[in-house]
Amino acid sequence: MKILLKTIFILLALNLSLQAIEEGKIQEVMKTQIDSILLVMQNKELDKKTTANKVFTLLDSIFDYKTMSKISLGRNWKKLSLEQKDAFAKSFEKKLKFSYMDKLDLYTDEKVLIKELRKKKKNRIQLYTDLLGKDASFEIIYKFHKNKKNDWLIYDVKIIGVSIIQTYRKQFSAYLKNNSLEALINSL
Amino acid sequence: MRILFLCIFTILLFTACSNKKEVHPNKDIIEIHKNDISESEEDFDDEFSNEEEDLDPLKYYNQAMTQFNDVLYTYALSPVATTYSDVIHKDVRGIVSNFFSNLMFPIRFVNNVLQFKFQEAGEETGRFLINSTIGFLGLFDPASEGFDLQAHKEDFGQTLGYWGVGSGFHIVLPIFGPSNVRDLIGFSVDGILDPTFSMEKKSWKIPDNLEKSIALKTLDTVNTTSFKLGQYENLKKDAIDLYPFLKEIYEQKRIHEIKE
Numbered sequence: 479m480k481i482l483l484k485t486i487f488i489l490l491a492l493n494l495s496l497q498a499i500e501e502g503k504i505q506e507v508m509k510t511q512i513d514s515i516l517l518v519m520q521n522k523e524l525d526k527k528t529t530a531n532k533v534f535t536l537l538d539s540i541f542d543y544k545t546m547s548k549i550s551l552g553r554n555w556k557k558l559s560l561e562q563k564d565a566f567a568k569s570f571e572k573k574l575k576f577s578y579m580d581k582l583d584l585y586t587d588e589k590v591l592i593k594e595l596r597k598k599k600k601n602r603i604q605l606y607t608d609l610l611g612k613d614a615s616f617e618i619i620y621k622f623h624k625n626k627k628n629d630w631l632i633y634d635v636k637i638i639g640v641s642i643i644q645t646y647r648k649q650f651s652a653y654l655k656n657n658s659l660e661a662l663i664n665s666l
Numbered sequence: 667m668r669i670l671f672l673c674i675f676t677i678l679l680f681t682a683c684s685n686k687k688e689v690h691p692n693k694d695i696i697e698i699h700k701n702d703i704s705e706s707e708e709d710f711d712d713e714f715s716n717e718e719e720d721l722d723p724l725k726y727y728n729q730a731m732t733q734f735n736d737v738l739y740t741y742a743l744s745p746v747a748t749t750y751s752d753v754i755h756k757d758v759r760g761i762v763s764n765f766f767s768n769l770m771f772p773i774r775f776v777n778n779v780l781q782f783k784f785q786e787a788g789e790e791t792g793r794f795l796i797n798s799t800i801g802f803l804g805l806f807d808p809a810s811e812g813f814d815l816q817a818h819k820e821d822f823g824q825t826l827g828y829w830g831v832g833s834g835f836h837i838v839l840p841i842f843g844p845s846n847v848r849d850l851i852g853f854s855v856d857g858i859l860d861p862t863f864s865m866e867k868k869s870w871k872i873p874d875n876l877e878k879s880i881a882l883k884t885l886d887t888v889n890t891t892s893f894k895l896g897q898y899e900n901l902k903k904d905a906i907d908l909y910p911f912l913k914e915i916y917e918q919k920r921i922h923e924i925k926e
Contacts, residue, residue: 545710580903638919640919641918644714644918646906649905665906666906
């Protein structure tokens with residue numbers, strides 16, 4: 479019965495996630511998304527792959543991988559052909575997902591506290607959250623931008639002050655000074 | 667049971683319908699046009715910096731030292747801390763951690779004061795008084811458990827940053843890892859206030875020579891590491907290139923800590 483309820487909850491959450499995120503709903507949608515991600519992760523009966531797939535589905539609706547790829551390459555992005563952009567975006571998305579999955583292994587029973595929404599510009603919003611662990615808590619900021627379809631999507635995540643995309647951006651530009659894009663894609 | 671399924675089905679159907687309802691073809695076209703303009707204006711470059719902007723005169727030394735520290739961690743510190751954590755019970759390691767953390771009070775107190783964080787400095791003083799007495803010389807931490815007084819970590823590198831001193835170029839220290847000019851100065855100044863480090867005999871310092879200082883620092887480091895086993899390895903997996911990766915994380919984290 480408990481499993482059934484959990485499944486229902488996840489289904490509902492998935493259903494909700496298929497909707498576009500409107501500005502007024504960011505907090506609400508993120509609360510549901512994060513709660514369902516935690517629920518999936520806490521379900522010890524699932525194997526790692528199933529867990530990851532479920533989490534990825536939840537992430538897909540709120541993460542803008544394309545924009546993340548673009549920012550992470552900085553100036554180098556404009557130099558690429560359409561095929562190259564596509565190939566890079568695909569492997570970068572995979573890299574981000576697998577690194578996220580790795581982090582799931584460290585996951586013990588943390589809780590997430592949604593603190594506040596700060597509007598930085600008319601097309602930028604930041605959601606401040608705290609990951610509450612047993613001993614310490616970490617601040618996680620989700621950075622949203624408004625895309626062409628008027629949806630708010632995440633283009634960067636900041637964990638205790640460290641921007642994931644900024645960190646990749648610095649590494650990529652250093653790497654591309656001495657290596658080709660193909661080599662970069664292979665190393666991802 | 668059947669009713670439950672029926673309910674779910676209805677809810678799913680309902681939300682699916684409500685999704686469709688939101689689509690107004692004409693409105694969509696207008697909004698796409700409107701947002702095309704804002705999208706083209708959209709520029710992320712002001713939010714993100716580029717590698718070329720960094721001053722890194724010690725790049726080759728830093729790269730080599732990063733490799734050295736990586737090997738040191740992987741083949742010395744990590745295995746030692748793993749064995750240590752297998753042998754010493756978690757509660758005992760917690761006591762060791764409390765003891766060292768209580769001794770670092772002078773560093774936190776002075777730096778809170780220098781950053782005009784008087785309330786935090788007061789809380790730190792309260793913590794030190796409570797934990798050094800009721801907490802048996804800092805072995806326990808009744809201050810945070812019973813009195814809700816939390817530690818406020820500040821160091822002199824942060825104080826300098828608070829005063830507006832820039833970070834300077836990046837320096838990877840042997841054993842201690844990533845640092846920069848500002849934080850290296852801060853690190854040396856904090857050393858003066860650190861009761862667990864001294865080259866000579868001083869009334870309020872525990873060790874009186876370099877060997878004893880190193881012994882104490884090693885215990886502190888191994889004990890701290892025993893609580894973080896696997897974290898570095900996990901983080902490292904995300905790196906494309908270890909040196910710029912760790913450098914970037916360190917510098918961003920410091921900026922964040924200074925702002926706090």
